[in-house]
Amino acid sequence: MATQTTQIPEQHESALTRYFGDTVLATRVDDIINWGRKYSLWPMPYGTACCAIEFMGTVSGAFDISRFGAEVVRFSPRQSDLLLVMGTINYKQAPVLKKIYEQMCEPKWVISVGACACSGGFYNNYSVLQGIDEVIPVDVYVPGCPPRPEQILDAVMKLQKKIDPMNRIEK
Amino acid sequence: MTNSDYIQKTLPSAVLSACEKYGQEIVVINATNLKGVARILKDELGFDMLLDISALDWSKWVEKKSNRFEIDYFFYSTKNNTRLQLKVPVPDDVNPVVDSITEVYSIADWSERECWDMMGVKFEGHPNLKRLLMWRDFVGHPLRKDYPVTKRQPLPIMEDLL
Numbered sequence: 001m002a003t004q005t006t007q008i009p010e011q012h013e014s015a016l017t018r019y020f021g022d023t024v025l026a027t028r029v030d031d032i033i034n035w036g037r038k039y040s041l042w043p044m045p046y047g048t049a050c051c052a053i054e055f056m057g058t059v060s061g062a063f064d065i066s067r068f069g070a071e072v073v074r075f076s077p078r079q080s081d082l083l084l085v086m087g088t089i090n091y092k093q094a095p096v097l098k099k100i101y102e103q104m105c106e107p108k109w110v111i112s113v114g115a116c117a118c119s120g121g122f123y124n125n126y127s128v129l130q131g132i133d134e135v136i137p138v139d140v141y142v143p144g145c146p147p148r149p150e151q152i153l154d155a156v157m158k159l160q161k162k163i164d165p166m167n168r169i170e171k
Numbered sequence: 172m173t174n175s176d177y178i179q180k181t182l183p184s185a186v187l188s189a190c191e192k193y194g195q196e197i198v199v200i201n202a203t204n205l206k207g208v209a210r211i212l213k214d215e216l217g218f219d220m221l222l223d224i225s226a227l228d229w230s231k232w233v234e235k236k237s238n239r240f241e242i243d244y245f246f247y248s249t250k251n252n253t254r255l256q257l258k259v260p261v262p263d264d265v266n267p268v269v270d271s272i273t274e275v276y277s278i279a280d281w282s283e284r285e286c287w288d289m290m291g292v293k294f295e296g297h298p299n300l301k302r303l304l305m306w307r308d309f310v311g312h313p314l315r316k317d318y319p320v321t322k323r324q325p326l327p328i329m330e331d332l333l
Binding site: 091124126127129130 | 304305306313320321322324325326
């Protein structure tokens with residue numbers, strides 16, 4: 001566990017250890033909540049292009065996103081706390097994406113997967129949103145066209161690092 | 172007798188030129204005779220299927236063309252297994268208008284709406300000529316060659332999709 005343990009005063013330590021042995025670990029509320037959150041991210045895939053195919057590979061056995069605790073893929077924004085935007089988002093779809101993001105309960109995080117979701121990719125034209133950060137906040141950007149599954153796993157780990165020092169009231 | 176010969180015989184003023192490329196007949200016709208030619212194709216020549224309608228903007232083409240816009244119709248005959256392409260140069264460069272063929276081929280409805288949306292070619296007699304792909308408040312026609320590539324028109328609110 002990466003959480004910070006606080007020092008237990010000596011007079012209590014002896015009594016506690018006598019009673020519980022080493023089965024007790026003292027920590028802060030923030031740390032234990034963040035620990036729970038970061039190892040049980042429930043992703044919701046918002047896949048519109050080939051990056052979503054890479055996500056299928058990431059979830060499946062060879063790469064296995066469940067090693068990072070994020071395997072419970074939900075297809076409802078109300079049940080998930082991690083939005084994975086994978087693929088080209090055009091202007092007509094932008095309000096739909098925003099509405100889906102708004103339907104997610106706090107705390108929530110967004111990973112933008114692939115060149116199109118991050119910056120519009122090579123679609124520099126009248127119809128394509130130049131990066132989803134024009135409509136919703138993004139926590140981690142994953143480059144690539146499409147990115148490899150390892151990169152998506154790396155993004156999940158980066159997000160876990162970001163969740164770890166968070167204050168409970170912040171999110 | 173080829174199909175273009177038949178059209179030439181039935182509507183003498185319609186055909187401007189005709190040729191064959193890759194086993195597909197290509198007939199260039201007058202915009203005024205479009206509906207008549209579509210009727211002949213469907214009722215007499217057995218082209219029972221309209222595959223696609225496509226619009227072209229020749230304004231930035233290397234060769235100077237007399238007409239800026241051109242509408243291409245792609246027909247297919249399921250009975251004879253043959254294809255035919257109609258090329259219709261649109262007379263007006265500023266406000267291009269051609270006749271709608273939705274009365275003859277009802278499938279032309281959405282294709283003509285798409286042409287209007289992307290190229291700004293009006294189809295006279297269309298029952299519901301409004302944008303098909305872009306949103307209602309979109310200004311201009313994005314596939315025209317003079318539409319700036321980097322021009323953006325963000326959609327502010329969610330539209331009812333139905």
